[in-house]
Each structure stands twice: as structure tokens, then as C-alpha cells.
Amino acid sequence: xxxxxxxxxxxxxxxxxxxxxxxxxxxxxxxxxxxxxxxxxxxxxxxxxxxxxxxxxxxxxxxxxxxxxxxxxxxxxxxxxxxxxxxxxxxxxxxxxxxxxxxxxxxxxxxxx
Amino acid sequence: xxxxxxxxxxxxxxxxxxxxxxxxxxxxxxxxxxxxxxxxxxxxxxxxxxxxxxxxxxxxxxxxxxxxxxxxxxxxxxxxxxxxxxxxxxxxxxxxxxxxxxxxxxxxxxxxxx
Numbered sequence: 001x002x003x004x005x006x007x008x009x010x011x012x013x014x015x016x017x018x019x020x021x022x023x024x025x026x027x028x029x030x031x032x033x034x035x036x037x038x039x040x041x042x043x044x045x046x047x048x049x050x051x052x053x054x055x056x057x058x059x060x061x062x063x064x065x066x067x068x069x070x071x072x073x074x075x076x077x078x079x080x081x082x083x084x085x086x087x088x089x090x091x092x093x094x095x096x097x098x099x100x101x102x103x104x105x106x107x108x109x110x111x112x113x
Numbered sequence: 114x115x116x117x118x119x120x121x122x123x124x125x126x127x128x129x130x131x132x133x134x135x136x137x138x139x140x141x142x143x144x145x146x147x148x149x150x151x152x153x154x155x156x157x158x159x160x161x162x163x164x165x166x167x168x169x170x171x172x173x174x175x176x177x178x179x180x181x182x183x184x185x186x187x188x189x190x191x192x193x194x195x196x197x198x199x200x201x202x203x204x205x206x207x208x209x210x211x212x213x214x215x216x217x218x219x220x221x222x223x224x225x226x227x
Contacts, residue, residue, distance in 0.1 A: 103155030
């Protein structure tokens with residue numbers, strides 16, 4: 001039973017264009033969401049997060065949008081750069097008793113020069 | 114820059130052998146996690162420590178896996194005996210406190226069981 005789902009295993013975009021990565025969740029107890037970026041043979045690195053009390057958080061080229069009613073969040077990268085090519089994991093956190101990150105299966109982003 | 118240290122980076126072992134991984138979290142981080150990531154999937158939590166105590170090991174296969182964090186600093190994850198299905202990336206992560214979601218990951222140990 002996947003509580004965090006990334007339905008697109010891969011995404012290719014042209015350099016300079018927008019990349020949109022999507023994530024859906026099922027557990028209503030999740031109240032904090034994070035995106036991690038992972039290069040091959042390295043551990044995931046934290047990218048950006050959003051609390052459930054917000055619907056948008058922006059950090060430079062990266063913006064995360066949260067739609068609580070749809071249990072959906074997305075990561076926008078504008079403009080996309082070749083160095084952004086990596087696997088992106090969506091993760092969710094419940095601040096109650098089960099304080100652990102639940103990860104999606106990841107989306108491989110390839111930015112074409 | 115502070116980082117989570119893991120060793121070894123790569124490990125090849127024969128099935129039924131014992132294998133151990135080591136993790137040194139960022140200094141001052143009280144919470145330590147061990148995750149397993151199978152190719153094509155997201156990381157899955159194996160065990161969570163708060164200082165030297167296990168907070169959650171519900172997904173740790175305790176018949177063959179063990180983890181310890183004796184002094185509340187570095188940690189060891191052991192598999193004995195290893196099985197072919199254990200081949201995966203084993204990731205260690207730490208966070209400053211249990212209430213903080215942002216976890217910092219090490220580079221991982223890639224285990225191949227042959």
C-alpha cells in the first residue's frame with residue numbers, strides 16, 4: 001500500500017523549459033512534504049519542503065505547490081538546467097506519533113541540452 | 114560542511130555470510146535512520162534511533178538484521194546471514210531532533226549479495 005505515489009518514473013525536458021514533477025499521497029495525517037534530489041551513487045539531498053498550512057513555497061528556481069484537497073503536490077523547476085538531471089523523490093511526514101519520512105518511488109528527470 | 118559518513122561505499126558478499134555497515138551522523142544530530150533503497154523504489158525505513166534508543170524498528174527483519182547505536186553517536190547495521198534479496202543501497206540519515214522532518218543522508222553503501 002503506497003502512501004506516497006510518483007506515477008511518472010521518468011521525465012525529459014529541454015534545457016531552459018519548465019520541469020513539473022508530480023506526487024500524490026493518500027494519508028490525511030501527512031502534514032509536511034519534502035522533495036529530495038538524488039544523483040547516481042550518492043545519497044538523497046534535501047531540496048525544498050512545504051508545510052500543509054501553505055499552498056506554495058519558492059526557493060530560487062524551485063517551487064513546490066500543495067493541493068491538500070486533492071492530496072497532490074508538484075515540484076516546478078524553472079528554468080531547467082542539465083545539472084538538474086537526477087532522480088527526484090517526494091517524501092511525506094506526519095508530525096504525530098509516526099514521525100518518519102515516507103518516500104515515493106522517484107522520478108528520473110533528464111534535462112536535454 | 115558537516116555530512117553523514119558511511120562505510121564501506123560498496124560491498125560484495127556471498128549469501129549466508131555476515132555483513133556490517135557503519136554510519137557516523139552529523140555531529141549533534143540526535144536522530145539517526147537506516148533506510149534501504151531497492152533500485153527503482155524509494156528509500157524504506159528500517160530502523161530509527163533517538164540517541165541510543167530504538168524508536169521504530171517495525172520494518173527491520175529482525176531474524177537477520179540488527180542495528181545498534183551504543184553511545185548515541187555512530188551506528189552499525191548488521192545482516193547475518195545475507196540473502197540474495199538483500200542486495201540494495203543502504204542509506205543512513207540523521208536529523209537534529211525527532212520533530213524535524215529534514216533528514217540529511219550519507220552517500221550510502223551499495224550491497225551486492227552473490
